[in-house]
Amino acid sequence: MYLTAEKKTEIFNEYGQSALDTGSAEGQIALFTFRIKHLTEHLKINKKDLSTMRSLVRLVGKRRKLLDYLKSKDIERYREIIKKLGLRK
Numbered sequence: 275m276y277l278t279a280e281k282k283t284e285i286f287n288e289y290g291q292s293a294l295d296t297g298s299a300e301g302q303i304a305l306f307t308f309r310i311k312h313l314t315e316h317l318k319i320n321k322k323d324l325s326t327m328r329s330l331v332r333l334v335g336k337r338r339k340l341l342d343y344l345k346s347k348d349i350e351r352y353r354e355i356i357k358k359l360g361l362r363k
Contacts, residue, residue, distance in 0.1 A: 276312050289358065299344045300355045306337040307359050 285308060287293040290301030313330040317323060341361075345352040356362050 277309065281308075289355065299340050300351065303337055303340050303344070303355055304359060306333050306340070307361070309333055310337065 282296075282305065283293045285304050286296055286298075286301040289304035290296070290298040295301060310330065310333050313326055313333065316326055317330065320326065341352065341356075344355065
């Protein structure tokens with residue numbers, strides 16, 4: 275399995291306030307980004323996997339909604355997470 279409990283804890287520890295704070299917007303965005311990267315690599319190999327494509331599109335939408343929320347609530351936290359994850363070019 276590509277996403278173990280230890281990896282989740284590591285992501286939330288690095289991007290959230292703590293390892294137990296799984297509900298913060300930053301932690302969720304980081305987790306979605308990790309999953310999006312994994313699914314993108316999978317789709318490069320398996321181009322006709324439509325269920326994975328649908329999952330990828332849904333994840334990107336969820337991440338977009340969280341980023342919009344964070345941008346409206348606290349622009350500094352938004353800029354910080356964008357820089358950490360390297361989302362905007």
